[in-house]
Amino acid sequence: MSWTKKTxxxxxxxxxxxxxxxxxxxxxxxxxNPQQTRPTLVIAEHRTARLxxxxxxxxxxxxxxxxxxxxxxxxxxxxxxxxxxVTELRAGNAPDVFTVPRDLQVDDLAAAGYLANLTAxxxxxxxxxxxxxxxxxxxxxxxxxxxxxxxxxxxVEQLYYRHDLLTAAGISTEQPKDWQDLLNRxxxxxxxxxxxxxxxxxxxxxxxxxxxxxxxxxxxSFQDYQLLSTGNQYQLNDDAVRQAFGFYxxxxxxxxxxxxxxxxxxxxxxxxxxxxxxxxxxxxxCGSWCKVFDWGPGSRNPIANVDTSVQTWxxxxxxxxxxxxxxxxVYAWAVNAKSRxxxxxxxxxxxxxxxxxxxxxxxxxGNVPARLDAKEHPDFIALDSLMQDxxxxxxxxxxxxxxxxxxxxxxxxxASEAVLTGRANALQAQQQLHDYVVNVLGAEMVEQQxxxxxxxxxxxxxxxxKN
Amino acid sequence: xxxxxxxxxxxxxxxxxxxxxxxxxxxxxxxxxxYAFSLSLTDDALLGFAAQESSYVGLRNFSRLFSDPLFWNSxxxxxIFVIGSAVIGQFVLGxxxxxxxxxxxxxxxxxxxxxxxxxxxxxxVVGFLWISMFASGEYGTLNRLVAWFGVEPQQWLYTFxxxxxxxxxxxxxxxxxxxxxxxxxxxxxxxxxEAARVDGATDTQIFWRITVPMMMPTIFLYMFISTVTTFxxxxxxxxxxxxxxxxxxxxxxxxxxNQSFTAxxxxxxxxVAVISLVVSMVLGIIYVKALKVEV
Numbered sequence: 001m002s003w004t005k006k007t008x009x010x011x012x013x014x015x016x017x018x019x020x021x022x023x024x025x026x027x028x029x030x031x032x033n034p035q036q037t038r039p040t041l042v043i044a045e046h047r048t049a050r051l052x053x054x055x056x057x058x059x060x061x062x063x064x065x066x067x068x069x070x071x072x073x074x075x076x077x078x079x080x081x082x083x084x085x086v087t088e089l090r091a092g093n094a095p096d097v098f099t100v101p102r103d104l105q106v107d108d109l110a111a112a113g114y115l116a117n118l119t120a121x122x123x124x125x126x127x128x129x130x131x132x133x134x135x136x137x138x139x140x141x142x143x144x145x146x147x148x149x150x151x152x153x154x155x156v157e158q159l160y161y162r163h164d165l166l167t168a169a170g171i172s173t174e175q176p177k178d179w180q181d182l183l184n185r186x187x188x189x190x191x192x193x194x195x196x197x198x199x200x201x202x203x204x205x206x207x208x209x210x211x212x213x214x215x216x217x218x219x220x221s222f223q224d225y226q227l228l229s230t231g232n233q234y235q236l237n238d239d240a241v242r243q244a245f246g247f248y249x250x251x252x253x254x255x256x257x258x259x260x261x262x263x264x265x266x267x268x269x270x271x272x273x274x275x276x277x278x279x280x281x282x283x284x285x286c287g288s289w290c291k292v293f294d295w296g297p298g299s300r301n302p303i304a305n306v307d308t309s310v311q312t313w314x315x316x317x318x319x320x321x322x323x324x325x326x327x328x329x330v331y332a333w334a335v336n337a338k339s340r341x342x343x344x345x346x347x348x349x350x351x352x353x354x355x356x357x358x359x360x361x362x363x364x365x366g367n368v369p370a371r372l373d374a375k376e377h378p379d380f381i382a383l384d385s386l387m388q389d390x391x392x393x394x395x396x397x398x399x400x401x402x403x404x405x406x407x408x409x410x411x412x413x414x415a416s417e418a419v420l421t422g423r424a425n426a427l428q429a430q431q432q433l434h435d436y437v438v439n440v441l442g443a444e445m446v447e448q449q450x451x452x453x454x455x456x457x458x459x460x461x462x463x464x465x466k467n
Numbered sequence: 468x469x470x471x472x473x474x475x476x477x478x479x480x481x482x483x484x485x486x487x488x489x490x491x492x493x494x495x496x497x498x499x500x501x502y503a504f505s506l507s508l509t510d511d512a513l514l515g516f517a518a519q520e521s522s523y524v525g526l527r528n529f530s531r532l533f534s535d536p537l538f539w540n541s542x543x544x545x546x547i548f549v550i551g552s553a554v555i556g557q558f559v560l561g562x563x564x565x566x567x568x569x570x571x572x573x574x575x576x577x578x579x580x581x582x583x584x585x586x587x588x589x590x591x592v593v594g595f596l597w598i599s600m601f602a603s604g605e606y607g608t609l610n611r612l613v614a615w616f617g618v619e620p621q622q623w624l625y626t627f628x629x630x631x632x633x634x635x636x637x638x639x640x641x642x643x644x645x646x647x648x649x650x651x652x653x654x655x656x657x658x659x660x661e662a663a664r665v666d667g668a669t670d671t672q673i674f675w676r677i678t679v680p681m682m683m684p685t686i687f688l689y690m691f692i693s694t695v696t697t698f699x700x701x702x703x704x705x706x707x708x709x710x711x712x713x714x715x716x717x718x719x720x721x722x723x724x725n726q727s728f729t730a731x732x733x734x735x736x737x738x739v740a741v742i743s744l745v746v747s748m749v750l751g752i753i754y755v756k757a758l759k760v761e762v
Contacts, residue, residue, distance in 0.1 A: 083728045087511045108731075112518035204710040207729070263712030264625055270603075403515045410730045414537070421713050439531050440732060443513075 004380050014417055038068045041341055041348055044098035046074035046081045049293075049364040050331070057360055065347055089114040096339040097348055102137040102212060102408075103329035104401040106148050110141040111403045115148040116335035121346045122147045127353050130371040132393045140331045142232055142402040149332035150353040151370040153361050154286040156396060157213070157326040158387040163311040165279045169193050175195050176316040179221065179247065186256045196258045199271045199284045201260045202248055202416035210416050211359035212408040213285055216326065221395050223321035223433065227399040227408075233447040234408055236402075236434045243318060245425035245433075248419045259420050277301035285315070287328075288389040292366030307385055325389075327396035330367060355380075362386060368393065404441040411436035500744060506737035514730035521734065528738035538739065540714050541722040542746075545698065548633060548718050553693035556637030558686075561644020566678075568645070569652055586642035594706025597635045598624075601707075624708055628715045632704050636697065644689060651685025652678070684758060691754035698747050719743045 712718030727736030
């Protein structure tokens with residue numbers, strides 16, 4: 001073999017040997033590092049505020065559990081986060097520990113076999129006794145009543161209104177008694193102030209928020225209505241559903257809500273971040289996070305003296321019941337059913353359910369800790385407005401869902417968009433929702449028996465019955 | 468093998484050389500297409516019980532699809548988008564650019580580079596770039612431009628959603644049209660033009676009687692490629708509008724994504740993908756027939 005040929009053969013071999021040596025030597029020190037010898041738990045987290053909270057807690061959690069936490073940053077928008085998480089869970093390469101954005105997604109994830117059953121761990125955990133009954137219910141899957149998540153924080157959701165502007169205009173800021181009262185107040189705002197009075201999220205681009213931040217309030221307005229029947233079927237033929245769409249229809253027909261912004265790709269931006277701070281929208285559904293994220297001093301369009309300028313009403317009932325606040329268990333911690341570190345992952349999620357962890361998140365996110373004993377924590381006592389919301393925890397309302405909630409929410413988004421764009425009236429929207437859910441989930445998931453027909457509230461009757 | 472004729476050995480050699488490409492095509496194109504079809508006959512999902520154990524549902528997804536107004540809307544939007552941006556926008560402007568740059572133009576290479584630049588930018592980046600252009604409020608680039616003419620700030624992506632995405636895709640695709648059509652123009656023998664001029668033909672006559680007929684194979688080839696690729700566009704429109712407002716820009720790619728990864732219904736999403744594949748194939752066959760190319 002000539003020298004040239006030898007060089008051609010030996011050169012790549014030598015280069016490969018050098019690369020391998022560098023790689024190996026790079027690995028070697030870390031293998032000897034005691035930090036690396038600890039078991040590693042991969043934890044998914046997203047959104048800057050949540051990441052900041054987790055990074056802040058990381059050293060404490062690592063020391064407590066003797067593990068190394070590898071934090072993987074996921075996309076910020078909730079839908080993108082959830083899509084990425086679900087595809088990874090399906091592919092079998094998801095992190096050991098992650099959060100479930102909303103309680104109503106627990107059933108779907110658990111039914112798919114993605115979540116580890118935490119019932120024994122959670123029930124033996126002292127923190128479990130500190131959870132309000134509603135929160136305990138929302139952490140269980142409806143199809144087997146097993147616990148799959150550890151709650152940490154709760155969103156308390158109500159109507160937020162511009163107290164400063166309504167007062168200046170001489171419009172009552174009393175708690176509206178019922179839907180009719182709320183609609184009458186809205187009409188008065190429109191007439192006197194010439195602005196859009198009320199925004200309840202709806203439409204396709206708001207995605208699951210059309211249900212969680214919108215339609216859910218309207219359904220929960222009926223004391224006797226439950227979204228799930230005793231047989232765990234969706235009760236979509238109930239008249240409460242028609243009336244809920246009727247409420248939207250009234251808002252649209254009387255131009256009490258800004259429709260066009262709700263059809264935008266990011267429908268929350270204009271009404272919540274622009275119109276509400278400018279006083280072009282006076283009332284909106286929102287959660288305890290709004291005074292921090294949407295209009296707080298660090299937000300893009302802060303409202304001056306937000307704690308006093310913006311105040312809350314409970315959502316009024318449709319049928320003479322008491323006004324109410326809604327609760328959602330948000331970002332509850334779950335363990336990947338396929339995690340190879342089951343025991344450690346379970347210990348980690350229980351540690352993440354402790355009050356100090358919940359507080360670290362609550363402060364940054366504007367949500368309230370799920371546990372009732374948080375009210376005794378000195379750091380929490382300092383957060384006055386969140387304390388008020390936390391005090392509501394034991395009296396909040398929620399609608400339980402079951403497997404297929406994702407399809408139900410997609411159906412609500414479609415049907416409510418049809419109302420927004422005038423393509424459907426309340427009855428047609430109800431039919432559209434029913435048909436969509438039957439198409440996707442099958443007829444067995446929808447209660448087919450027609451429930452009682454309720455008279456429409458007088459406030460709606462004029463406009464809705466004309467159609 | 469040693470007994471093979473020269474021709475047989477040559478054919479065998481070709482087949483061996485084609486094998487890697489065929490294996491890759493089978494693995495990444497043919498197999499996924501068949502897999503999508505088999506998936507479309509199930510209720511497979513990413514969530515719920517069906518994620519653990521899907522069942523065969525026959526043609527239920529297809530029957531649901533054909534009665535779904537959102538699917539028909541999506542198909543309509545896709546056709547308008549393809550015709551508006553690929554068939555009309557990119558072709559007309561690409562052809563005009565190709566013709567213009569055939570002439571002796573000063574700083575020709577600079578014009579070439581300017582026209583080619585949009586094609587070098589990834590489609591997601593193009594999407595974000597145009598979001599900034601179309602941004603509502605007085606600070607949006609386009610709103611600043613129209614403000615010089617006294618026009619009030621507009622919400623472009625809300626008021627003219629489909630037109631907006633057509634414009635963006637046209638802008639992005641001109642370069643490809645120009646390059647392909649320039650190569651077609653270059654292949655027309657110069658002596659035909661000279662003969663026509665000697666016979667006293669005007670520029671318009673030369674264009675319609677010589678350039679266009681001689682360019683027909685290239686034009687059809689361009690139409691074929693651009694139609695099929697535009698049909699499959701996703702990232703650009705997803706970045707710009709996510710299919711909204713009110714589904715007005717929900718092209719098939721976005722509809723498939725929404726069904727599969729927002730509603731998490733893999734079976735139904737696959738059924739839409741199969742229909743999309745069929746539509747693309749039909750269009751492809753029409754173009755191939757028009758080109759009179761044997762496949």
